[in-house]
Structure formats: C-alpha cells, structure tokens
Amino acid sequence: MIDSQSPDLPFSPPSTPGLPVRVIPREDHGVSRKQISPNALRVLYRLREAGFGAYLVGGAVRDLLIGLQPKDFDVATDATPEEIKQLFRNCRLIGRRFRLAHVVFGREIIEVATFRANSDDGSGDRAMEGERLVRDNVYGSIEDDALRRDFTANALYYAIEDFSVRDYVGGFEDVENRVMKLIGDPETRYREDPVRMLRAVRLAAKLDFGIDPSAAEPMPALAPLLAQAPPARLFDETLKLFLAGHARASFVGLERHGLLGALFPETARALAASRGGGLRALVLEALASTDRRVAEGLSVTPAFLFAALLWPAFCREAALLQKSGLDALAAQQRAADRVTLHQAQRIALPRRFSIPMQEIWLMQPRLAMRQRKRVHRLLSHPRFRAAFDFLEMRVVAAPELAEDVRFWREVQGETGIEPGPDVDGDALELGVDELPPPRRRRRRRAPRGEARRGE
Known part of the structure; x- marks a missing residue:
C-alpha cells in the first residue's frame, strides 16, 4: 500500500521552478500490462474513461522495472476520494489524516490516492495539533505529488494512456543504478520522519540496492530520533524489516548505518562487548533461517524472531x-x-509474543539436563519445538551444544511421539512398547443405609 509519504509532518520540498518531466516510452522500459494486476488495470481504465488522470505509482513501478513481481498495486489520480467512490460501487473511503480510497476486488485491494500538494491555499483540509499534523488532505498536481514522496525510486508513474513511465525526480536513473536516494535534503527528511531511515535500509535490503552516500551519511547521528517514534509503529517496521524474506540483509544494513542500537539498544551493547563474534553469528544464522522459511512459504513467528534478536541482551544481563x-x-x-x-x-512487543520468547530462552538450560526422567516434561511442553530449533541454531555460537542437539534428536526418534502438550509422560521412561496399563478407578461404595439410585 502507499506508504512513501510522511505520516507525521508536512514536507518542505526543494525549490524547483517548473519541475520538468522525463517521459520514458514503452520501448525503453520493461513494464508490461501483462505483469499488472487485472484489477489495477480496471481501476486505471475506469478513471481514465471518466476523464481523470490515472497512474500506477510507487513500489509497483519500481519493482516491475527491476524484474520483481509486486505484491500491491497502488494508483495515483487527480480525482478526489469522493469522485473515486462515485465511480466504483466496491469502494470504501478510509483514513482521517490521509483520505484514501480502497477499491475492493475479493481479497485484493487497490489503493487509490489523490495527488497531494505541500502548500495549502485554503481550499484543502489540513489541521495541526501543535507540531503534529493530524489531517493532510490538500490536493495538488502530479508534480506536487512526486516531490512529496520519500525516495526517487518510489516517485515513478506508469501512464495507462500511452504505457510510458513518467519521472519527475530522476528516479528512473536511480532504479537503473540500483540506488536509494532521498528527494530533498536528507537530514531534513529524516527529521520530519525518522522512520524513513529504517525504510531506506529495508528497501535497500529487499531490492539489493545501495543507499546513496548523501542519504546514508546523516543516519548514525540522527539514529537517536527513532526513540521519538511511537513504539507500536516501530514494532510494525521491525516486522517489515525481518519477516519479509530479507532479514539477514536488513540486520547487516542496520549495523552498517548505525541504526541497530536505536532499535535494539541492549542487543547492540551485548554484541559490542562479546568476544569472538559467536553471538552475532547466532543472530545472523537465525535471520538466515527466517529468510529460508519465508522463501519456502512457511510460517514464521515473531516470538522466535525476537528470541533471536534479543538473545545477546538476555545472555549479557x-x-x-x-x-x-x-x-x-x-x-x-x-x-x-x-x-x-x-x-x-x-x-x-505484545505479550502474545514476549511470553513465548521468554519460554524459549528459559528452556535452553533445561535442554542441557538430559536425565530421562525429565525428558517427557520437556517434550510435552507446547514450546518444545521452538526451543529445540533455537538450541540447534545456538550450535553456531557454541559448538559444545552439538551433543545436546544429538541427544534430543535421538529421543524424539526413539519415542515416536510427536512433541506437544498431549504426550503421555510415562511413555518416555518406559518406552512406547511398555506403557503401563490404564489405572482402574475404584467405584465408591455407598454407605450402609443409603438407598441406591432408582430404588
């Protein structure tokens, strides 16, 4: 969905008189209608037929140019949200701060945004509470809209009328050069919204882009500004960084640009104090494993992710x-x-993730206790599988744990019992072929003189 504009503060665009446009014709770029969602095409064509300008915009254009298949297709137009709603019965308007139109096609949502301007001549709907922007529905031209976006690579517009790509800020060349470059003065843009630094790292990791030196240079000094961002928003950004298939590259990018300590202060301190790099190797292995699971279409729980990211801090404390x-x-x-x-x-960090995370940590020393009489309790624990997977990864930092891993693998194979909360405890001490017979419950005899039921 469209998220390339600051949600918090108005953007002060660079002074560019008469912003020129570069039009890249169809034969000079690789975007094809065959790669675009049919529902997005329906929206583009209907807006165009109604006399409005309509463009595929942002990450979808960027991804198509480098050969990736976008997950979302966003549209920008000069139609107002109310005009969009009149054109589509399957449309709902959302948002107070940024009014958007969602055109719903079953499970797919095409997000349609009206071109926004920075300056308000009094005709728009903009409201401030102190220094915080609470409503920003001031509409403008496509040139205004391009300047409000964060990175040049996200400010490209695919025109449905002639299948060209429109570039107002040099984004086409930056995509070709695989570089993330900010629109406007980087320090100003980061101060407007510090989370842009995380977005730069995330997109660079996802796309295998570099970050332009002018955009990278202010990051270490401005990293403390991230502490001003709402913790709930940083949680969402963290999931985007680490659960989208490029977790390892994102972690390395956070380290390289001095942002790791702003997100995970105690982990950063623990890694700086550790000797030999074993803890860092464990974190990188856990993140690489997460990337493999995402690539295979398997589920990944944030509890396991945070268990790995905060393990160095836990060990140090x-x-x-x-x-x-x-x-x-x-x-x-x-x-x-x-x-x-x-x-x-x-x-x-919601409790539904922090509690399992702690259980994974606290089970680690118990996995070193290999007495048979305790095995069944651990195998029946609902967090056993996650704790065992974590133990396997710890071998990267502590090779001496390999014997514990071998033991638990053998135990699971010998018992033939799936780990889980319903394991019969006696099965592990006696073996699955030596289960004790079920205990018969004695019938309670009624006291003398008490009439039997039915009599």
Whole structure:
C-alpha cells in the first residue's frame, strides 16, 4: 500500500521552478500490462474513461522495472476520494489524516490516492495539533505529488494512456543504478520522519540496492530520533524489516548505518562487548533461517524472531546478575523480565509474543539436563519445538551444544511421539512398547443405609 509519504509532518520540498518531466516510452522500459494486476488495470481504465488522470505509482513501478513481481498495486489520480467512490460501487473511503480510497476486488485491494500538494491555499483540509499534523488532505498536481514522496525510486508513474513511465525526480536513473536516494535534503527528511531511515535500509535490503552516500551519511547521528517514534509503529517496521524474506540483509544494513542500537539498544551493547563474534553469528544464522522459511512459504513467528534478536541482551544481563550473587535460575528469570521490559519501551512487543520468547530462552538450560526422567516434561511442553530449533541454531555460537542437539534428536526418534502438550509422560521412561496399563478407578461404595439410585 502507499506508504512513501510522511505520516507525521508536512514536507518542505526543494525549490524547483517548473519541475520538468522525463517521459520514458514503452520501448525503453520493461513494464508490461501483462505483469499488472487485472484489477489495477480496471481501476486505471475506469478513471481514465471518466476523464481523470490515472497512474500506477510507487513500489509497483519500481519493482516491475527491476524484474520483481509486486505484491500491491497502488494508483495515483487527480480525482478526489469522493469522485473515486462515485465511480466504483466496491469502494470504501478510509483514513482521517490521509483520505484514501480502497477499491475492493475479493481479497485484493487497490489503493487509490489523490495527488497531494505541500502548500495549502485554503481550499484543502489540513489541521495541526501543535507540531503534529493530524489531517493532510490538500490536493495538488502530479508534480506536487512526486516531490512529496520519500525516495526517487518510489516517485515513478506508469501512464495507462500511452504505457510510458513518467519521472519527475530522476528516479528512473536511480532504479537503473540500483540506488536509494532521498528527494530533498536528507537530514531534513529524516527529521520530519525518522522512520524513513529504517525504510531506506529495508528497501535497500529487499531490492539489493545501495543507499546513496548523501542519504546514508546523516543516519548514525540522527539514529537517536527513532526513540521519538511511537513504539507500536516501530514494532510494525521491525516486522517489515525481518519477516519479509530479507532479514539477514536488513540486520547487516542496520549495523552498517548505525541504526541497530536505536532499535535494539541492549542487543547492540551485548554484541559490542562479546568476544569472538559467536553471538552475532547466532543472530545472523537465525535471520538466515527466517529468510529460508519465508522463501519456502512457511510460517514464521515473531516470538522466535525476537528470541533471536534479543538473545545477546538476555545472555549479557543474566551473566551480570549472576556476578552480582544471584543463582543461575533466578538470574535467568530476572534477565528475561528486564530485557523484555526495556525493549518494550522502544518497540511495543505484545505479550502474545514476549511470553513465548521468554519460554524459549528459559528452556535452553533445561535442554542441557538430559536425565530421562525429565525428558517427557520437556517434550510435552507446547514450546518444545521452538526451543529445540533455537538450541540447534545456538550450535553456531557454541559448538559444545552439538551433543545436546544429538541427544534430543535421538529421543524424539526413539519415542515416536510427536512433541506437544498431549504426550503421555510415562511413555518416555518406559518406552512406547511398555506403557503401563490404564489405572482402574475404584467405584465408591455407598454407605450402609443409603438407598441406591432408582430404588
């Protein structure tokens, strides 16, 4: 969906008198109608037939130019949201701050946005609360709209009337050169919306682009501004960074541009203090595993992701607490609580993910206890599979754990019982062929003198 404009503050565009347009004809670019969603084409053609300008815009054009298949197709037009709704019975208007039209085709939603302008001549709908922009529905021209976007690669427009690509800010050349470049002064744009720094890293990782030096240079100094972003928004951005199939590249990008400490302060400190790079290797292996699962169409839980990203912080905190005199188990439990609490102040981590994350951590020392009498309790734990997968990845940082991994693999094979909450505990001590007979419950005899039922 369209997310390339700042949701928080108005953009002060560069002073460009008479913004020129570069028109790339169909024969000079690789965008084909065959690659565009038929529903998006329906929207484009209907708007055009009604006399409005209509363009495929943003990430869809960028992705098609480099040979990727977009997941979403967004449309920009000079029709107002109310005019769009009159054209499409399957349309609903959403948003207060940014009024948008959603044209619904079953499970697919084509998002249609009206060209927006930066300056308000009084005819638009713009409202401020202090320094915060609460409504920004000031409409303008396609040139205005292009300047309001964040990156040049996202400011390309595919015109349905002649199948050309329109470029107002040099984005076509930047896509060809595979570089993310900001529109306007980078420091100004980051101060308007610090989350743009995360978007730059995420898109560069996704597209295998570089970040232009002018866009990369201010990031380390401005990284602390991310603390001003709402924790709930940072949670959403984190999921986009790490659950879209390019988690490892995103992590490396955050490190390279000085942003890791802004999202995961305690993890960054723990990695800086660790020796040998084992903890970092574990995190990278976990993220690479996440990327493989996404590529294979398998599910990925944020609980496991955050367990990996915050494991270095958990290990460091537990070690410090043990040095202060706490026993190992108490130190681990307190470390889990502290790391979770501190991280939630930066990224809003819902309990449905933080609790399983902690269980994965706290099961790790229990997996080192290989007494048979305790095995059934662990195998029956609902988080056993995630904890065991985590143990397997820990071997990257601690090769001595390979014996524990081998043991648990053998145990699962020997029992023939699927790990889960319904495992019979006796099956693991006696073997599956030596299950004890079911215990018969004695019937309670009625006291003398008490009449039997039915008598």
